[in-house]
Amino acid sequence: MASDNVLFEGDTQFGHYKVVDTIYDGRKARVLYSGDYQAAQSGVAQDSQSDLLFDYNQRLIEIISAVEPAHVLLIGGGAFTLPKALAEDYPDMQIDVIELDAGLLPIAKNYFDFVPSKQVRVHTGDGRKYIDTTTQTYDLIIVDAFHNSMTPRSLQTADAVKGFAHRLKPGGIVAVNAIASYYGLRSAALRRHVANLQTQFKTVDIFPASYGQSLWLPQNFVLIAHAGNRDFVPYVRFAPVAPYQATDERT
Numbered sequence: 001m002a003s004d005n006v007l008f009e010g011d012t013q014f015g016h017y018k019v020v021d022t023i024y025d026g027r028k029a030r031v032l033y034s035g036d037y038q039a040a041q042s043g044v045a046q047d048s049q050s051d052l053l054f055d056y057n058q059r060l061i062e063i064i065s066a067v068e069p070a071h072v073l074l075i076g077g078g079a080f081t082l083p084k085a086l087a088e089d090y091p092d093m094q095i096d097v098i099e100l101d102a103g104l105l106p107i108a109k110n111y112f113d114f115v116p117s118k119q120v121r122v123h124t125g126d127g128r129k130y131i132d133t134t135t136q137t138y139d140l141i142i143v144d145a146f147h148n149s150m151t152p153r154s155l156q157t158a159d160a161v162k163g164f165a166h167r168l169k170p171g172g173i174v175a176v177n178a179i180a181s182y183y184g185l186r187s188a189a190l191r192r193h194v195a196n197l198q199t200q201f202k203t204v205d206i207f208p209a210s211y212g213q214s215l216w217l218p219q220n221f222v223l224i225a226h227a228g229n230r231d232f233v234p235y236v237r238f239a240p241v242a243p244y245q246a247t248d249e250r251t
Helices: 055-067 081-089 103-111 127-133 157-166 185-197
Strands: 005-011 018-022 027-034 039-045 072-075 093-097 122-123 137-143 170-181 203-208 221-227
Touching: 018 039, 018 103, 027 103, 027 170, 039 081, 039 103, 055 081, 055 137, 055 170, 055 221, 072 081, 072 127, 072 185, 081 103, 081 122, 127 157, 157 170, 157 185, 170 185, 185 203, 185 221
Parallel strands: 072 093, 072 137, 093 122, 137 170
Antiparallel strands: 005 018, 018 027, 027 039, 170 221, 203 221
């Protein structure tokens, strides 16, 4: 990546990061990478297109347009590009963000123009512990936390899903950004997410974040867990894949 302009490189308590001005998915962008370009954690486009840089974030925006939540919890902040976009588009929405790595907040402020506010409240700590201890309830909980390309195990168990359900207002939903394949050996993480969500929610919709990728290959999927009384198809750009059936894999 010789043409990249590295604006920042350094370590936090939990990882090594780079902020890079680069071309990402054919678009001029600023991207936060973990490790040595191992995973793109956050990013903003630097062009005139309206879509967010990462397809899964654009799918989450579409889901939010269907739900119109008043109070959102986002587990996993990264460079805080999603809460920043939500605050700009929905000035009356209250947004809480829980981010494990306190070292990411100054990176977000210095390189991604993020400013915490009364509208966007940032909590530093473990997302699972926050769920287990808070008394706040939400219309929408978004799980977008990763260690490299895997959701932390503590956030993908049946007990975690039970905690999410308890922190929802009546009719609330949970949306999960997951990286896996739909078919094959690499589908285990996606199947586990779905099976655990099915322990608390009647319906789990599986939307591919991008179009045209083989379902045998790892990619982003956005899962929507709800009571079964909502239709997200008119709002989300790409059609959902067939739902997995409930299994005993609820670890």
